Structure formats: structure tokens, C-alpha cells
Amino acid sequence: MPFQTEHFKAQADQALGDKALQEALSRACGHIGRMRTKAFQELPEAEALRDQAHRIKSEVMDRLDSYLEQLETSSQTLGVKVHRSPDAEDACHYILDLIRLRGISLVVKSKSMTTEEIGLNRELEKSRIQVWESDLGEFIVQLAGESPSHIIVPAIHKSQKEIAELFSKKLGVPLYDTPEELTQAAREFLREKYFQAGMGISGANFALAKTGTLVIVENEGNARLCTTLPRLHVVVMGIEKVIPGLSELVVFLKLLARSATGQKLSAYMSFLQGPGRTAEEDGPEEIHLVLLDNGRSKILHDLELRPSLFCLRCGACLNVCPVYQRIGGHAYGWVYGGPIGATIVPQYLGLLRTKDLPMASTLCGACAEVCPVRIPIPDLLLKLRQRILEQGGISFYEQTFMNLWAFSQTHPFWYRTLVSLAQKGGRTFPKLLPEGVTFPNKTFHQWWHDENPD
Amino acid sequence: MGLNPPTSITLFIPCLMDVFYPNMAQDLVILLKNLGFSPKYPQAQTCCGQPAFNQGFIKQAKALAQRFLTIFDSAELIVCPSGSCTAMVRKHYPELFPQDPELLAKAQRMADKIFEVSQFLIQFVSLEKLKASFPFTVTYHDACHSNRILGIHEQPRKLLSQVHGLTLIEMESSGACCGFGGLFSQKYPNLSQAIGLEKVKAVRKTGAQWVISNDPGCLMNLRRRLQEQKVPIGVKHLVEVLASNYTHEK
């Protein structure tokens, strides 16, 4: 997916001026945030589970290569074909080749941020392959020709009225005015696609190294349909999603839905274990697991930033972020937004073209407070800021200012002098100061000095 | 009251407070004196280095931290009227010197002996000693670093409950960021303002006459945002409220 990270400020300003978006974000983030809080209050062992989840991810990352090898073997035992993709180009290539070889013309997709990352839809469309997003939010966003604005509710930036107009225009249905009718319209339209599609493409929330089991978590049932009816099922999954086995999986399952939507468990969880068996009536005939690197190894080998890979893509950090709440996902300029986006997008795309992302944060820590796997996002953002400076991403002007300031702070005579000057300046030119700020007659330091002469 | 009070306490006054809100620091001195302490104030002190650290200027942050560690080396216990500065020393100072065992040890010791003011009061002072009077309705803003890094939530509330005549009205999402973020407010002014506006809405909704917090950065920002929106709600530091019987009301 092409990126617009360099235009963050302008995009953020645009979002701030979009009243409808502001209201939609307030409502969505507030609601989902509250649901998450309630769900965690009802889970007495929540904090222990979060610690455990963090530990499991940490241990997996320590030995990721060996878990991936184990996953390859167990997948092959299940009859799943495994392909390791170093980057987006390779992944798209692999999938397109498969499509051409099998003569497929119609593909259905369930929600997958990884396929956004590799720009798969665009490549498929370039090759005249019909591809349909089946998750309702993604479907809406696809019809509108936009990108998702939130990990969990991709079309949250669209009002019901806008969706009704969109459906009427693109699907030729009447202008509906209830969400039920709109959902039904999408259901009917997409039904045929599931039955006709030659390939279903999905992501995966987890892959169990021991057994090769792929785990998909959802509420609508579209992922189940995409991974049951078409002959061919392709899974595009980031390499960091592998975990050892069932007992580790349960820890995450207890946290994931609660973090994402406040549900105990989402409506459907599928443990997929190879193509449909002989005695089974359905299930794909062929499954391909594309293990995507696309920059993940680089993060893995960066010990300071490695915890970025623990992310479960639950979206909890987005809902509580004061910045995300005001600007939504688009402003970040690439696939991932919010606190986790600010952390990983610079690592995927390069710091210098994404430097606003780690900088545009108050470091309030609300994200770290809710992250189910305890990713210390503010600490990671601080590290990224250090690197931005190291790589020359801070303006000469700012560096000079900081150097002068630091000099004055380590040489109090100059500090006190500068302050005196500022006090006089502030009194002479009060308009130069920000609203509500004035220079009192004496600093505390001056007062103390006068009160306690040596 | 928990532990035995220290024999001497030393003040670390945040640079923002030193320059823009010296009255808050003066109230802190008055409060501590009336509680029986003779606070020290090493005049060589400047800044803890947080502004540099937060912008990625590690070199400058380390320089300021080293200076701080030297100046406060002999202090028995340090009291600081800022959650974010206290958090800087407690959390980040030990992270600054991974390669230098001597500085790391100094930083660890410093982290153990610096207290944000409400932490200090709750741990070392028996609450009956507080003779504050502030007959107004107030709401409390939980500053981010205080709240999330230092775990300060109950302490200010306990202290406020001892203030004669004061009524505390909780705002929705008292822990939501006010949008200051140090230099964030300068670099991303529109975002900072928009975030601050949400805070103003929450404060206003309580109907309180004053909003109280323990971080001068937040207080400066809140005052600015309230004035921008022409909301006639006052802003005070926790220590101003706690010292209110000993000082003249402003």
C-alpha cells in the first residue's frame, strides 16, 4: 500500500477539521474503550494473564526461527503448503502465480491487515482478478475506494447515511435507512461470491507450531465462509504470529476479544488444520500458508524495539490514544495507525519519512496501560525519537535550540541570565507569550535567594 | 502515615514552576514548614532533563541527569511538586546509564529517594496535621506520568479529603491526557489544542470551580485551554490548596 506518512501534519489537520469524523471517532473509541474496561474488570486474573502473554511472546521471539521451522513441518504434515515470503512483492507474486495456474478469476477475502501491507488487492485488480472484501467494514471501505481507518471497525469514519448512499450507488439497491437492511444487502451480495470464488484469502491470528493449527478469530462468519467454500485457501500471516501450542493459545484467547471489543470471546474462532478431509463435505482442497517477513526480521533483530512484534492487532491502544481519538487511522498515512502504528510503521517504512508518527505523541501511556501483551509503547517511541535524531531527522534549528537550552541548564549563570532577559522581554512584549502565560516578577530561585542570603 | 519522617528534606523545583509559577513552589515551602520540616533547596539546581529526553536528545538528557545526581547526591530525601519530573528521575534516570555502573548505582539511589509531593505527604505525614481550608468545589486531573508511571491516584484524593470545606467532584476520564506533552504542544499545536478541548469539556461538565493537579505542565496547559474557551474555572496546584490556610487566598 502506498504511504502518505510524510503528510501526517496536513492529514491530521484535515481530520481535526472533519466534524463528522470527530464525532464518529469519539463515539467509537469511547464505546469500545468502555466495553474493554468492563470486560477486564470482569476478568480477575487479567493482570497475570497479561504478564503471561508478554512472557510467551518474548520467549517465542527469542527462538522465532525454530518455531517457524516447527510450524513448517507441522503444516506440511497437515497437507498445507508453506511459502516463506521475504517481502510484499514476493508474496503478491506467489499468490498471483497460484491464481493464474489454477485459472481463478474471482477471489474472496476476509480481514487481513497483512494483505493491506503487501498491497495485494491492488495487484490482483491490476491483473484483472475480481477480489471482494467480505468483512462488512472492509467491504464498505472497498466500495468507497478508501483505506480502513481502524483495525477493528474499518469503516467507523463512515456514517450510516453515507454507507446507504454508497450501497445504493454501487450495488444498485434502494436507499436503505436501517443497519439491518444494509447488512442484509451486503450479505446477499457477498453470498454468491463465496460460492463462486476459486480462492479465499485470509489472515490468521495465530499459528500453533506444534500442530500446524491456524487460528482465525471473527464475529461475522465471513472468514469461516472464505476458508470453507472456495477450493483454494491462501493464508497470509506475519511470521511473528506463531506461538508454541494450545496451552499458550488459551492465554491469548482469554485476552484478545476482551481487548478488541469487550466480548468474552468473539462469535467465531476457527482452528484450521489442513484441507477438508475425505469424509468431510467441505473445506478447501488446497491450503497455502504464506509466512510474511516484509521487515519483521529486522525488528526481531533489533532487541530494543523487538516488543513491537508482540502485537495481537486488537486495537485497544487506538481506542484510548488521545491522538488517534482525534484524527483516526488515515492521518497516519499507512496501514497501521494509533500507538502501535506510530511504533511499527517507522520500522517498516524508514524513520526519516515517518518521523511525525513517533513525535506526535504526548507519551501519556494510556496505550501501555491497555495493551494485552504489555508492549511498552511510550518507551519504544522514545527510542525511535532518539534514532530520528541520530539519523539526522531533527532540524538544525531545533538541534541548536536544544543545545543552547541544555547548555544554559548545565551552566546556571547563563540560565539565570536568559531567564532575566525573558522576564524583561515578557513584560515589555506580553503579546509574544502564549495565552495565559506570564512571567512573574521573580523566579522561585530568585525568591529563595533573596529570602535566604548566604 | 507510614514510614518514619526523614530528618531533612530537599526540594527539587521543576524549571517550569521556577520560572512561571514560583508562587506554587513558595506555597510548597510554606506548607512543609508548617508541617514541621525545614526544606533545603540547592540553588545550583536547574532541570531534570525531561524536555531533552522526551525529544530524543539523549546526550543532553544524560548531561542534565549527571548534574542532577551530583547536586542532590547528599540529599536524604527529595520532594518534587511534579509527577512528570519525579517520573523522569525514578523511571528514566536508571535507564540512562546502562554502561556506567557507578552512575547507574547513583541513579538507582536517586530513584529511591525522590518523591512526588502527594506521595511524600501520604507516606510521611499524618493527615491530621494538615490544616488546609478551601471552601470550593474542585475536580482533579490525574496527570499522565503521575498516574501511569508513579501510580498516583489515591494520594491526592486522600489529601483533598482533609481540606476543610472542599468538595471533590470527579470528572469523566480524569486520567485522560490534557494534551500538553511538553514540546508536543509546540510541535503539534492543533492536535494539542483539540486534545485539550476534550479535557475542558470534561472539567466543565463537573460544574467545579477549580481544577487541581500536581504537574505544572498540565496546569499551564489547562489554564491556557480554559482561557481559550473562555471558561471561568480556576486552576491550582495541589500544594496551593493544601497550603491554603497558611497563605492568603489569591
Add this chain to the structure above:
Amino acid sequence: MKIQTDLLEQLEKELSELQVKTYRAESREDLLKILEAVLTASHSQNVALEPRALIQELNLEETLQKEGRHLLGFNPKDRKAMLRETDWKLVRTIEAGLGGADYALADTGTLVLFSKNSSGRWISLVPKIHIVLLPLECILSSLDELCSKLDLVGDLSSFGSAITFISGPSRTADIELNIVMGAHGPKELHVVTLLFPITGLGSKGNVQCY
């Protein structure tokens, strides 16, 4: 150790909160009445039975078959005509799927289906109405309890190409956060707990309920 009726109560409570309709069948006759009521109320004219041992044992075809209702049972020819080779021709017409569950988890209101025992997945996925028959003994307390049972077997893949966990009908909140049922999967989920013994099935204590 919770007794089964306690677990049933907890399960029913969780299921109702998930908008699942729950029933208790004290006998086979009771069951038939319940099924008839559900199928009539939902105007389901094309109903498919899941090729599961439990469903076969219950011998429902004759009674449920009636005027205006087309019941697709276990006839191999019928089943073949439903499948991929015919472009899922008959599957598309099915309005209600009647099947079972291997386990239910009381604390989350979850049904667990092994594709090996369902002989596939579409019955619990494609039709608008999904009716589940659940023997009382199959109710477990939680996901943890299920996992310790699965661990005993060791090989997860022996349960089929898919183990599906269902916690309520299909739902979405993508349009302005309004929750709508039946996004793509079933719109209605009905769970009938069987409180009478079913002959010919395995005893409780085995990993697979039957």
C-alpha cells in the same frame, strides 16, 4: 466440580446474553415439538441435517418431513448434490441447518464443533438458521477444561480439518457500532439441550462426547 444442571444454567444464561435461543428437551417427543416450533416460526422450508452420529441416532427425518418442508437428510445422492461439484447448488437453498455440538463451554456460552463429527462445517455456517442439539453431558465449565481434554488426546488434528467455536449468531457492529445479527453466518442460533439419554452413543469421560 460443578454438576451438569448448574453448568446448564450458566450456559443458558451466557447464551441468552448472546441472543441465542435456548430450550430443554426432556424427551424425544419434546425435542420434536421444539424443532417443529422453531422450523415453523422461522418459515424454514428447506432444512438440512448434519451427518453426525447424534442426529442419525435421533431418527428425526420422518417426523420433521412434512408438507411444504424439504428435508435433506443422509441420502448420499442428496448430499453429493449439495457439494462443490455442483457449485453448492443445494447448499444455497438451505434455510435451516440442524446439527449437534461436540462440547459447550458454560462460562462463555460457546459451542465447540469438530468437523470430523459434523462431516464438514457448512451446516453451522451457511443457512440462516442454525439449530444445535446438545447432550447435557457435553457441557464443560470453560475453555480451560476443554483444553485439558484435548491435551489428553494430544493430536489436535484428529478432530478434523476444523475445530469451530461458536459463541452466538453471526454479528457485526461495522455500521455506526449498531449490532446487527446475521452478517454472513447464521442470523439465528437455537440450542436445544437434550436431557434424555441417547442410545448407541459413547459414554461420558471419553474425550469425544460421542
